[in-house]
Amino acid sequence: MESEIEDGLLLKDQNGSKLDDEGNGVSSGGVILKKGPWTSAEDAILVDYVKKHGEGNWNAVQKHSGLSRCGKSCRLRWANHLRPNLKKGAFTAEEERLIAELHAKMGNKWARMAAHLPGRTDNEIKNYWNTRIKRRQRAGLPLYPPEVSLQALQESQHAQSTAGINDGDRGDHGFQQKNSYEIHDTIFDSLKANLGILPYIPELPNLSADSILLKGLGSSHYCNFVPSTLPHHKRLQESTMPFLGSNVVNRNGYYPFDQIHNNASNKIARSFGMHSPLDPGPSSQNSLSYGHSLSNGYSSTSKPTSEALKMELPSLQYPETDLGSWGTSPPPPPLTESVDVFIQSPPNSALESDSSSPQNTGLLDDMLHQAKTISSSKNHCSDKSSNSSTATPGEGADSSTFNMRETEWEDYADHVSPFGATSMLNEYPAISANGNSLDEQLPAQVFSGNVVKHEPGEQAWTPNSENQTMSMLDISRIDTLLASDWAEQNLRNNQNQTINTDAVATLLGDDLATDYKQMSTAGTSASSQVWGLGSCSWNNMPAVCQMPDLP
DNA sequence: AATTAAACCAACCGCGTGTAT
DNA sequence: AATACACGCGGTTGGTTTAAT
Numbered sequence: 387m388e389s390e391i392e393d394g395l396l397l398k399d400q401n402g403s404k405l406d407d408e409g410n411g412v413s414s415g416g417v418i419l420k421k422g423p424w425t426s427a428e429d430a431i432l433v434d435y436v437k438k439h440g441e442g443n444w445n446a447v448q449k450h451s452g453l454s455r456c457g458k459s460c461r462l463r464w465a466n467h468l469r470p471n472l473k474k475g476a477f478t479a480e481e482e483r484l485i486a487e488l489h490a491k492m493g494n495k496w497a498r499m500a501a502h503l504p505g506r507t508d509n510e511i512k513n514y515w516n517t518r519i520k521r522r523q524r525a526g527l528p529l530y531p532p533e534v535s536l537q538a539l540q541e542s543q544h545a546q547s548t549a550g551i552n553d554g555d556r557g558d559h560g561f562q563q564k565n566s567y568e569i570h571d572t573i574f575d576s577l578k579a580n581l582g583i584l585p586y587i588p589e590l591p592n593l594s595a596d597s598i599l600l601k602g603l604g605s606s607h608y609c610n611f612v613p614s615t616l617p618h619h620k621r622l623q624e625s626t627m628p629f630l631g632s633n634v635v636n637r638n639g640y641y642p643f644d645q646i647h648n649n650a651s652n653k654i655a656r657s658f659g660m661h662s663p664l665d666p667g668p669s670s671q672n673s674l675s676y677g678h679s680l681s682n683g684y685s686s687t688s689k690p691t692s693e694a695l696k697m698e699l700p701s702l703q704y705p706e707t708d709l710g711s712w713g714t715s716p717p718p719p720p721l722t723e724s725v726d727v728f729i730q731s732p733p734n735s736a737l738e739s740d741s742s743s744p745q746n747t748g749l750l751d752d753m754l755h756q757a758k759t760i761s762s763s764k765n766h767c768s769d770k771s772s773n774s775s776t777a778t779p780g781e782g783a784d785s786s787t788f789n790m791r792e793t794e795w796e797d798y799a800d801h802v803s804p805f806g807a808t809s810m811l812n813e814y815p816a817i818s819a820n821g822n823s824l825d826e827q828l829p830a831q832v833f834s835g836n837v838v839k840h841e842p843g844e845q846a847w848t849p850n851s852e853n854q855t856m857s858m859l860d861i862s863r864i865d866t867l868l869a870s871d872w873a874e875q876n877l878r879n880n881q882n883q884t885i886n887t888d889a890v891a892t893l894l895g896d897d898l899a900t901d902y903k904q905m906s907t908a909g910t911s912a913s914s915q916v917w918g919l920g921s922c923s924w925n926n927m928p929a930v931c932q933m934p935d936l937p
Numbered sequence: 938a939a940t941t942a943a944a945c946c947a948a949c950c951g952c953g954t955g956t957a958t
Numbered sequence: 959a960a961t962a963c964a965c966g967c968g969g970t971t972g973g974t975t976t977a978a979t
Contacts, residue, residue, distance in 0.1 A: 423947070423973090445964070461965075462948070497967055508967075513946055516969090521944085 420454040424463050428453060432460055433468055441469075466507045473505025477514055483531070485511055490534045 420428075435451040441464065444457030453460065466472075477485070481503055488499040496508035496515075503511065522529065 421949070443964080457964075458950090458966090459948075465966095466947075494968065509947075512968075517945065 418454060419448065419456045419459070421459070424455075424467075428455065429463070429468055432464060436464060436468070462509075466509050471505055472507070477506075481506065482514075483534075485515060486530055487534050487537075489515060490530045490537075 431451050431453045432447065432455075435447050435453070439446070439450070444461040444464075447453055447457060447460045448455060455463070484503060485499060488502055492498050494512075494515075496512040499511050500506050500508040519529070528535075
């Protein structure tokens with residue numbers, strides 16, 4: 387080792403390590419730190435070291451084991467490849483779905499997501515997601531499955547509503563609020579993107595998109611959708627926003643929904659195969675487009691089991707892992723594309739980042755002020771939301787409105803237009819009223835009950851019942867989220883739900899999934915699942931405005 | 938069969954945060 | 959309180975494999 391030390395000029399990298407002229411690091415002891423692929427010998431050394439000394443203190447590995455790797459590299463190698471219980475192989479359909487769900491809630495918090503996926507690493511999840519982002523971007527398909535988006539919104543609303551109730555006592559709920567915010571932000575962007583590509587905007591009865599965002603600043607119930615003012619702008623990258631150029635973001639940094647509305651409304655039915663009830667059936671063009679989409683983008687990384695097995699352990703880089711589990715795992719995702727299908731147009735990063743700009747500070751202050759003013763009259767807000775609703779009270783009550791079976795997720799894309807918005811109006815089956823939310827189920831259980839596996843080539847879920855059609859009317863309508871159905875339902879459920887949510891959130895904080903699980907099992911699932919826009923009205927604003935990391 | 942493009946994945950890099958001194 | 963260090967996270971890069979032409 388020592389002999390490898392070079393006397394040449396040594397640079398220092400960001401971590402203070404010296405670099406030789408080939409870019410290899412040089413430890414403080416003068417040992418050249420190797421870079422690049424790990425060898426089996428190095429793996430063995432590292433494994434042996436960890437067995438003896440445990441994890442952590444990674445910089446000591448090089449010193450004590452003679453391994454010519456920096457501590458950071460050792461940690462990464464251990465975490466991603468050598469540590470026990472790592473699950474290798476393609477992601478299962480369940481995992482794919484969970485990833486989408488988690489991403490909807492957390493954004494690019496790979497490590498946190500990995501915590502929910504035993505045996506999976508943040509890097510693995512990140513790679514998986516990013517490859518699909520790219521693919522979906524090219525295909526113009528949704529980022530999240532509709533039910534994931536909707537559910538996340540619901541949950542975020544629960545949380546934010548709770549935050550509203552705790553308005554005067556936010557000190558201990560910073561995380562929860564932040565979490566809520568993140569959910570909102572991510573999903574909101576997702577929904578916005580959908581608005582840009584989905585035909586539903588026209589369906590928004592009494593509010594244009596800009597009214598949702600901007601007018602809401604004044605007194606609407608939609609203010610909670612105003613994108614963040616928070617500094618987490620790094621989370622979503624511009625690269626995830628392919629559909630809309632920055633030129634469509636108004637000078638306030640908000641996404642000009644009305645513009646989208648105007649531009650998109652005329653294209654809606656035709657472009658997406660989603661037909662207005664007043665519009666004749668899908669055009670052949672849609673069908674063709676959709677079919678094209680299917681044929682294009684569906685080489686998912688989730689490969690059939692056999693392939694998954696094949697791809698594993700390609701080299702010494704991969705330690706032996708328990709492939710046995712794969713043998714028993716569900717058939718590879720036909721679902722292969724399950725996630726891809728829903729990767730939607732990227733979030734509007736401009737909106738996000740811009741909203742955090744100083745120029746919006748005043749707006750946020752106003753929002754906060756009004757939020758506090760209004761928070762005491764939540765019911766009043768609900769009433770107002772109700773008035774704007776286009777749904778009848780009875781209709782929205784069905785919790786199924788915002789739930790889809792996982793299978794539908796895949797089918798959704800499969801049937802959708804090239805833009806990912808399939809003819810949901812016709813094809814989505816109704817979900818049972820007691821359909822579980824994603825969070826109501828633990829990962830291991832999430833997909834057990836209602837996932838219908840499809841073979842990769844299996845295109846279609848055949849619409850065959852009226853109730854299916856019924857359900858989709860709401861589900862497919864992203865704008866519905868912003869509109870009145872939720873508010874309508876919320877009117878009835880708001881009070882009790884808010885209290886429950888508050889209590890749970892207060893107790894559990896971070897783990898919103900658990901929060902909602904508990905809520906659901908407490909017999910409030912029906913109401914909670916229809917928790918709507920109304921609940922995300924002003925009482926939510928504090929959650930946004932109180933973000934601890936606000937400047 | 939050869940070439941090119943796309944997809945995948947391991948590893949690296951920079952930065953932020955927490956902790957020890 | 960200030961500084962240095964260790965660690966972890968998220969983003970990016972580059973090499974390899976696979977698929978398409």
